[in-house]
Amino acid sequence: MKADLIYRKANLTDFNQLKSLGKASYSEFSKVLTLENWNKMNAFLESDEKLVNLIELSTVFVCEKEAVIIGMIYLVPSGNPTELFHEQWSYIRFLGVHTEFRGHGIGKKLTDLCIQFAKDTNETYMALHTSEFMDAARTIYEKRGFEKIKAIEYLGKRYWIYLYNIEA
Numbered sequence: 001m002k003a004d005l006i007y008r009k010a011n012l013t014d015f016n017q018l019k020s021l022g023k024a025s026y027s028e029f030s031k032v033l034t035l036e037n038w039n040k041m042n043a044f045l046e047s048d049e050k051l052v053n054l055i056e057l058s059t060v061f062v063c064e065k066e067a068v069i070i071g072m073i074y075l076v077p078s079g080n081p082t083e084l085f086h087e088q089w090s091y092i093r094f095l096g097v098h099t100e101f102r103g104h105g106i107g108k109k110l111t112d113l114c115i116q117f118a119k120d121t122n123e124t125y126m127a128l129h130t131s132e133f134m135d136a137a138r139t140i141y142e143k144r145g146f147e148k149i150k151a152i153e154y155l156g157k158r159y160w161i162y163l164y165n166i167e168a
């Protein structure tokens with residue numbers, strides 16, 4: 001299977017596939033969130049404007065199999081602070097792997113591409129947030145040296161902000 005996979009940077013021409021993958025890879029969370037909180041998460045998944053903004057702001061890495069995007073991750077460069085992330089931090093958003101292709105190391109490889117790109121572009125820190133119901137993602141991040149620095153509540157669940165020191 002790994003020989004069939006192509007990793008590359010994405011752009012706005014990939015919009016439809018990125019949106020479709022976001023909905024496919026995050027839809028399982030509708031079962032663990034309240035309807036109200038699922039609707040909040042799903043509003044992002046359904047928003048063309050928010051996704052276009054994220055694509056334009058980020059370096060997006062994807063994994064393809066037979067010209068179909070089956071994995072994605074967004075790396076936002078430092079200088080784009082939010083209520084969760086400091087201005088000095090780059091940060092990962094929206095890691096997703098299609099459910100049919102999980103367990104093949106795609107999420108790990110996409111995360112590694114972000115780490116390498118952050119090193120190559122002289123970022124100092126990389127952050128992310130993930131939740132108690134995102135076990136596979138947390139495992140990937142923790143094995144790569146991301147450290148929990150803060151617990152928060154979001155969408156009615158426990159989330160953590162993780163930080164990775166790129167220069168360490």
